[in-house]
Amino acid sequence: MKKAVLQLETLACPTCMQKITGALKSVPGVDQDSVRVLFNASKAKLTFDETVADIKDISQAVVHIGYDVLKASIQ
Helix, strand or coil, X not given: CEEEEEEECCCCCHHHHHHHHHHHHCCCCECHHHCEEECCCCEEEEEECCCCCCXXXXXXXXXXXXXXXXXXXXX
């Protein structure tokens, strides 16, 4: 399992946070219990199985629902 951090565009409201959380949890290989979207920091943190998903898949889930990912990194 790998840890990912996504720097997101500035989140305007708690609904944005909920939408992003749902999108990230829907990505196969993402540990649903690990998904944390930090409203004030405009970041998402999660753990994922690198044999099932990669950082591009995870970022694309956020972009697909209309939000920008400014930076994505694996820790």
